[in-house]
Amino acid sequence: MLTLIGPHTTFCLRLLTRVRQLRLVDGGGPCAGRVEILDQGSWGTICDDRWDVDDARVVCRQLGCGEALDATTSSYFGAGSGPIWLDExxxxxxxxxxxxxxxxxxxxxxxxxxxxxxxxxxxxxxxLSTG
Structure with a gap:
């Protein structure tokens, strides 16, 4: 039996509550859309300042969506709601x-x-592997 009492208990519990998720919204499919991050129970967005194809490359790879074709700005997929988690x-x-x-x-x-x-x-x- 594992007992979680001690100085590391709070640290471990904080790590468990900091799990983030990523999704694309309003793009007509799972691999295009407004970038949204779930943190602390709220979906929020990323501001487009300095947003470019290198940023899109990370998002596409993180979601298993292949190569980045475009990094959109100015709420191309519509304005989100909730917090703005990241900028620049x-x-x-x-x-x-x-x-x-x-x-x-x-x-x-x-x-x-x-x-x-x-x-x-x-x-x-x-x-899936072939052959």
């Missing part, structure tokens, strides 16, 4: 998750939902 995102294109890219920091922004970022990816990548 500046991925190199190799990061494993978009929230690991350099940015102003969580919830630090100077924009509104008229500047929500989006992506268009090439499509779902099959993880």
């Amino acid at each position: 995102v500046s991925c190199r294109g190799e990061e494993s998750q978009v929230w690991r890219c350099p940015s102003w920091g969580w919830r630090q922004h100077n924009c509104d939902h008229q500047e929500d970022a989006g992506v268009i990816c090439s499509g779902m990548v099959s993880s």
Whole structure:
């Protein structure tokens, strides 16, 4: 039996509650749309300042949606709601998750939902092997 009492208990519980999810919304399918992140029970968006194809590359790969075809700006897929989680995102294109890219920091922004970022990816990548 495992007993979770001690100085590391709070740390472990915080890690469990910090699980984030990523999705694309209002793009007509799972691999295009406004970029939204779930954190602390709320879906929020990313501001389009400095948003480019390297940022889109990270999102598409994170979602298993193939290659990035476009990084959209100015709420191309419509304005979101809720918090704006990230601004001034500046991925190199190799990061494993978009929230690991350099940015102003969580919830630090100077924009509104008229500047929500989006992506268009090439499509779902099959993880099935052939032969």
